[in-house]
Amino acid sequence: MEYPDLVPGTLLRRYKRFLADVRLDDGREVVAHCPNTGSMRAVNVPGCRVWLSPSDNPKRKLAWTWELIELPQPDGGVALASVQTGRANRIVEEALREGRVVELAGYAELKAEVRVSIGDEKASRLDFRLDDPERGSAFVEVKQVTLREADGHGYFPDAVSERGRRHLEVLSALAERGERAVLLFCVAHEAIPDVAPAEHLDPAYAAALRAAAASGVEVLARRCEVGRRGETPVAIRLGPVLPVALERRFND
CATH class of the missing domain: 3.40.1350.60 (Trna Endonuclease; Chain: A, domain 1)
Known part of the structure; x- marks a missing residue:
């Protein structure tokens, strides 16, 4: 499955279950849809790099969807996890x-x-x-x-x-x-x-x-x-x- 063109940023916080504040790499702060109804234990980590998919659909309330997060690993690397259930x-x-x-x-x-x-x-x-x-x-x-x-x-x-x-x-x-x-x-x-x-x-x-x-x-x-x-x-x-x-x- 191919992704649309993803945009990187930094997770600031997730709240009200379906919302996430993200600072894009260009400095803008946006509200993204969080398509995950679970607790997101261990993948809701503010400060981590995340990837958002954009939408130009005028009927949508939010133009961004949170897709992936990069999680630091003990060996110094990162692992991608999908939060888009x-x-x-x-x-x-x-x-x-x-x-x-x-x-x-x-x-x-x-x-x-x-x-x-x-x-x-x-x-x-x-x-x-x-x-x-x-x-x-x-x-x-x-x-x-x-x-x-x-x-x-x-x-x-x-x-x-x-x-x-x-x-x-x-x-x-x-x-x-x-x-x-x-x-x-x-x-x-x-x-x-x-x-x-x-x-x-x-x-x-x-x-x-x-x-x-x-x-x-x-x-x-x-x-x-x-x-x-x-x-x-x-x-x-x-x-x-x-x-x-x-x-x-x-x-x-």
Whole structure:
């Protein structure tokens, strides 16, 4: 997935969940839309370099969207992390259509935003359904991971996520009735080496993830790769396989 022409700046603060003040490299201070409803634990770091996408749409209230942040690393370098949660599904869809997620390659059709009914409960919405006349269907739910804790590992979620737990329950029910059900962690942080459930933040989600895996839900993780032209990010794509450590706990 290619980015529009991104503009660099420095993060001043994030507030009211959806707003961020940024000082552009040319000295202007702008208000950017922050397309992330989570806590943004470990990626909301004032003083760090960020990248914004501009818009000339006169109907938009804000002309800027916060896309990426550069986070300092122990070795003195920086790692890019995407704060734009809306990009994750597009990144994964592109990879699925191109057959780059080997475990999910070979299906004839892909449908996005599919409704799934389990028993008498209200229908839920999952991100993708892959269909094939011979192989049947595969239901896929995508979660973006950006939380890298002090131990150097990646975790999900970054705050209590009732919605995320509900998705796990739906996937588990699908697996138990014989459907293929997949949870795909889209790791949008260059320095995250693996993923584990964030039991220290949401123990109910961690328990639900382990139960889902035990019921037959496939749990996959891929890290995003950011393409650059010089220092400027120009594209992002789903890349390497990462391990998922269901039993690892974070010890602060």
